[in-house]
Amino acid sequence: PPAPFPARPGPGSMAAGRNPFQGGDVMSSKDSFSIVVFGASGDLAKKKTYPAIFELFSQGLLPSRMRIMGYARSSKTDEDFRESLRVYIKSSDSARVEAFLAMCYYRNGSGYDDEEGFATAIAEMHELEQADGPVAANRVFYLALPPTVFSKAGAVIKAKGMSESGWNRVVVEKPFGKDSASSAKLSATLAKHFTEDQIYRIDHYLGKEMVQNLMVMRFGNAVFEPIWNRHYVKMVTITFKEPFGIASRAGYFDQYGIIRDIMQNHLTQVMSIVAMEPPVSLSAEDVRDEKVKVLRSVVPVREEDTVTGQYRGDSDHNAYLEEEGVPEGSTTPTFATTVVFIQNQRWNGVPFILKCGKGLNERKAEVRVQFRDAPHFLYAGGARGQVHAVKQTPLDQGTAARSRAPSGASAGGVAAAAAGSGAVAGAGACSVASTGGAHSVDDDGRGFDGGWHCAAASGPSNELVIRIQPEAAVYLKVMSKMPGLDNVISSSELNLSFDDRFPLRKSPEAYARLILDVMRGDQSQFVRSDELAAAWAIFTPLLHRLEGGPGYEALGPKAPVLYRFGSRGPVEADLLLNGYGFT
Ligand code: NDP
Ligand code: BG6
Numbered sequence: 001p002p003a004p005f006p007a008r009p010g011p012g013s014m015a016a017g018r019n020p021f022q023g024g025d026v027m028s029s030k031d032s033f034s035i036v037v038f039g040a041s042g043d044l045a046k047k048k049t050y051p052a053i054f055e056l057f058s059q060g061l062l063p064s065r066m067r068i069m070g071y072a073r074s075s076k077t078d079e080d081f082r083e084s085l086r087v088y089i090k091s092s093d094s095a096r097v098e099a100f101l102a103m104c105y106y107r108n109g110s111g112y113d114d115e116e117g118f119a120t121a122i123a124e125m126h127e128l129e130q131a132d133g134p135v136a137a138n139r140v141f142y143l144a145l146p147p148t149v150f151s152k153a154g155a156v157i158k159a160k161g162m163s164e165s166g167w168n169r170v171v172v173e174k175p176f177g178k179d180s181a182s183s184a185k186l187s188a189t190l191a192k193h194f195t196e197d198q199i200y201r202i203d204h205y206l207g208k209e210m211v212q213n214l215m216v217m218r219f220g221n222a223v224f225e226p227i228w229n230r231h232y233v234k235m236v237t238i239t240f241k242e243p244f245g246i247a248s249r250a251g252y253f254d255q256y257g258i259i260r261d262i263m264q265n266h267l268t269q270v271m272s273i274v275a276m277e278p279p280v281s282l283s284a285e286d287v288r289d290e291k292v293k294v295l296r297s298v299v300p301v302r303e304e305d306t307v308t309g310q311y312r313g314d315s316d317h318n319a320y321l322e323e324e325g326v327p328e329g330s331t332t333p334t335f336a337t338t339v340v341f342i343q344n345q346r347w348n349g350v351p352f353i354l355k356c357g358k359g360l361n362e363r364k365a366e367v368r369v370q371f372r373d374a375p376h377f378l379y380a381g382g383a384r385g386q387v388h389a390v391k392q393t394p395l396d397q398g399t400a401a402r403s404r405a406p407s408g409a410s411a412g413g414v415a416a417a418a419a420g421s422g423a424v425a426g427a428g429a430c431s432v433a434s435t436g437g438a439h440s441v442d443d444d445g446r447g448f449d450g451g452w453h454c455a456a457a458s459g460p461s462n463e464l465v466i467r468i469q470p471e472a473a474v475y476l477k478v479m480s481k482m483p484g485l486d487n488v489i490s491s492s493e494l495n496l497s498f499d500d501r502f503p504l505r506k507s508p509e510a511y512a513r514l515i516l517d518v519m520r521g522d523q524s525q526f527v528r529s530d531e532l533a534a535a536w537a538i539f540t541p542l543l544h545r546l547e548g549g550p551g552y553e554a555l556g557p558k559a560p561v562l563y564r565f566g567s568r569g570p571v572e573a574d575l576l577l578n579g580y581g582f583t
Contacts, residue, residue, distance in 0.1 A: 031136040031166055032065045032129040033519070038153050039145035040070025040081070040106060043249070044173065046088050048204070049144050050104070052511035054089050057100045061516060065135070067128055070106040071121060081106035112145065113152040119160040138166035140518055146252055147175055151189045158193035169518055171200045174265045175256055176527070179543055180536040187529045200518050201527040205266040205365075207510030207517075209498070210468040212525075214273045214367070215287075217466065217474065224464075225278075227371065229346045234461060235582060236274060237368040238267050240356040245311060245318065245565065246334070250325030257332040259308075259539055259546075262356040268295070268535045269527070270468075271352055274367055275342055284524035288531055295534035297344040300541045308546060308560040309335035309570040311359030317565040320359070333546070333560040334358045337573040339580060340538065351580045355573065359565040365468040370461045370583070379479070379489050461583060472498035472507060 035053065037045050056062050070081055082101040091097050107124070109117025129137040141157050143150055150172060162168045172190070177183025190199055205211055218224055227233070240262050246253040253261065269291075276290040311334050313319035320326060320334050335357030342352065463477040475495040482488045498507065517525055527535075543549065548556040561570040568574075 029063060030065075031063070031138050033063045033138050034066070034125055034129060035068045035140045035142060036125070036161065037068065037070050037142045037144055038112065039072055039143065041072040041074040041076065041084075042144055045070065045142075045144040046084060048509075048511045049142060049515075050085050051088050051090070052509050052515050054091070054097075054100050055509055055512040056516055057103075058091065058093075058096060065129075065132065066103060067125070068104045069121065069125055070104065071118070072106075072108055073111060075108050076106050078105045111152070112149045113156055115156055115160055118156050122161050136166040137163040138168075139163045140169050140171060140515075142171040142515075143173060145173070147173075147177065147186070150176075150186060154190050154193045167198075167521070168194075169198055169200055169521070170194055171202050171515075171518055174201070174203055175260045176201055176532055177536065178256070178260065179549070180533065180540040183532060183536045187532065191529075196529060197523065199529075200514075200523060201529075201532065202514055203265050203269050203527055204510040204514060205269055205468075206525040206527075207512075207514040208365075208468055209507040209510075210466055210472045210474075211270055211273065212513075213472075213474070214270070214466060215282075218274075219278050230348055230350045232371055233347075233350055234370045234372045235351045235353060235580065236271075237353040237355065237370070237577075237582065238270050238274070239364060239366055239368070240267060241360040241362055241364045242358045243360060243363050243566070245320065245359045246323055246326075248324070250323050254326050254330055254332045258334050258336050258356055258358065259543060263336055263338070263354050264535055264539045265527075267354045267356060268538065270367060271340065271354065272531075274369070275347055275352070277346070282524065284522060284526075287524045288528045292528065292531045292534055294342060294344070295531060295538065297342050297347075298534075298538045299341045299343055300538055301338045301340055303542060303545050303558075305339040305576070306542060306546075307335075307337045307570055307573040307576050308333035308558070309357065309563045309573070310560040311335070311357075311565045312562045313565055317359070319565070331547075331557040331559050335360070335560070335563060335569045335573070337569070337576060338542070339576070353577055353580070353582065355569075357569050359563075361566055361568050363470055367466040367468070369464040369466075371463065373461055374479075379487075 037049055039045055040050075050068075053062070053068060076084075082104060085101065085104065086097070089097055089100065107117075107121035109121070126137070129135070139161070141153075141161060143153050145153055154170065157168075157170065170190075177186045218228065272291040272294050276294045279286040279290045310320045310330075310332070311317075313322055320332070321328070321330060326332075337353065337355040340352040340354060342348075342350070461477075462479075465473075465475050465477070467473040467475075473496060475493040475497075477491050477493055479489050480492045482490050514525060517523075545552050545555070546558045548558075561572055563570045
């Protein structure tokens with residue numbers, strides 16, 4: 001059988017913990033176990049939820065007395081439904097796939113508030129749960145639904161779905177609301193039906209291997225924590241890029257936009273882990289207490305620190321406005337960059353840059369911690385001190401594989417031109433740090449960025465990069481002497497690639513890890529209601545301004561800047577970052 005999931009640390013310990021199912025956990029339990037997937041006919045259920053449950057099944061991590069009921073409005077037979085799942089359940093072991101599908105069945109109701117239809121489906125499920133004799137029945141209700149129907153589904157679960165003989169847990173997908181007020185209303189509605197320990201607000205970025213590794217990197221090593229603060233860190237960039245558009249999700253996406261789809265949840269969650277204080281223990285409440293604390297220290301983001309964009313098409317790709325279902329003249333952003341400040345003793349004055357977009361040049365998600373320049377950098381300029389920034393890593397895709405720029409005036413000139421407003425012009429001899437791209441003039445003739453920046457007149461930055469995807473990696477950029485009689489130094493990497501270092505271990509799907517946590521009753525990787533409120537407080541004023549919402553009706557919506565599909569996004573975003581000294 002495949003190797004089991006890596007053991008998880010237990011509360012209060014940084015050491016690797018016990019196997020999650022040893023010692024009377026779900027799998028060894030005699031209880032009956034059911035998952036009800038609301039919206040089972042939809043995109044998320046088919047592409048993520050069921051494949052994740054299958055992954056757990058394949059690893060032998062599901063209990064034997066288990067069934068999964070899909071529930072939605074569309075009418076389907078069990079066989080039709082299983083057929084629709086087969087496309088997404090990838091395995092060469094067809095017997096295993098069939099055994100899994102035999103646990104899955106499907107029922108429909110006339111709506112998510114159809115109490116009668118749901119009661120009939122639940123009565124049938126109860127029969128199955130008790131088929132082998134009376135046992136406690138534990139139930140997970142997974143709401144793979146648009147947020148507009150969360151409240152209705154919650155009410156119907158409470159009225160007709162709750163098990164009286166075991167535990168009940170409800171998994172709610174993001175986005176949880178559209179702003180502070182609507183999110184508070186949704187939280188209040190759910191709180192009428194369920195206690196906080198029954199609600200699992202899922203953000204699948206928290207289940208990604210590298211996001212989980214962030215805490216280990218920070219708190220499991222002695223070397224990072226002393227420099228993890230404003231005295232050593234110049235800025236932090238958290239990036240999410242996708243090379244495709246919104247596909248068939250216009251109905252959802254146009255209502256929400258990229259800030260609610262990615263920035264307010266996935267990027268903000270990652271930022272909270274990068275920035276939080278060490279928790280007292282790894283228990284759910286201790287970890288979430290620290291995340292809430294740091295989020296409450298964030299100043300609401302400002303319009304002048306934000307650039308929003310929308311992709312335009314080319315001969316091969318639709319513009320956002322041409323996607324099926326997008327209303328004419330929509331101003332919904334598909335790209336956003338903003339600068340976040342955390343007002344506390346550790347981070348005061350350090351810009352946290354959040355950047356996300358669809359229809360960009362690559363698929364990538366990463367955290368980039370840029371450290372302050374070395375004081376009195378000995379190797380800048382001078383006869384012996386020629387500095388070259390040499391791009392040697394295949395990790396920085398999109399950059400010329402090996403490129404050089406001499407120190408001094410020419411690179412400084414590029415940087416000065418790049419900065420536009422003159423933010424980072426180098427004086428005299430300057431060191432050179434490699435940057436992420438060889439972007440120049442965009443298709444609209446606006447642009448800059450020769451791929452080289454002069455990091456003012458001091459020294460080069462060290463950078464710690466935590467690559468979440470596509471390939472999990474951690475690397476630290478350091479200056480190093482190149483071999484030879486001359487004195488040429490280069491920017492190189494101390495590189496930990498997970499595929500190379502752990503070739504026999506496979507990273508689990510984020511959803512598989514999180515569904516396993518729901519089954520185990522571990523809420524540490526789920527969003528608590530006060531955490532959610534703090535995250536909305538950061539973005540609500542900006543969203544209202546951009547959309548002409550409460551307080552800004554007279555100004556109306558603000559149009560995003562257009563950028564070419566497949567590009568790095570609007571040039572204005574790069575200019576914004578350069579203004580903050582990003583190199
Ligand atoms: P879908 O649009 O596919 O909706 C899921 C199901 O809900 C549909 O099959 C449909 O089932 C029902 N439904 C759709 N619209 C309505 C409506 N207006 N009223 C009542 N029922 C409706 O959504 P996704 O599966 O893409 O997303 C579900 C949730 O998961 C959302 O909250 C989304 O933000 C979140 N999410 C999605 C991701 C993805 O990759 N798709 C990734 C991360 C989160 P029927 O008509 O049969 O009832
Ligand atoms: C979802 C967003 O939460 O995350 C999607 O709704 C996005 O728009 C997806 O495509 C990205 O997830 P991943 O795991 O592919 O990076």
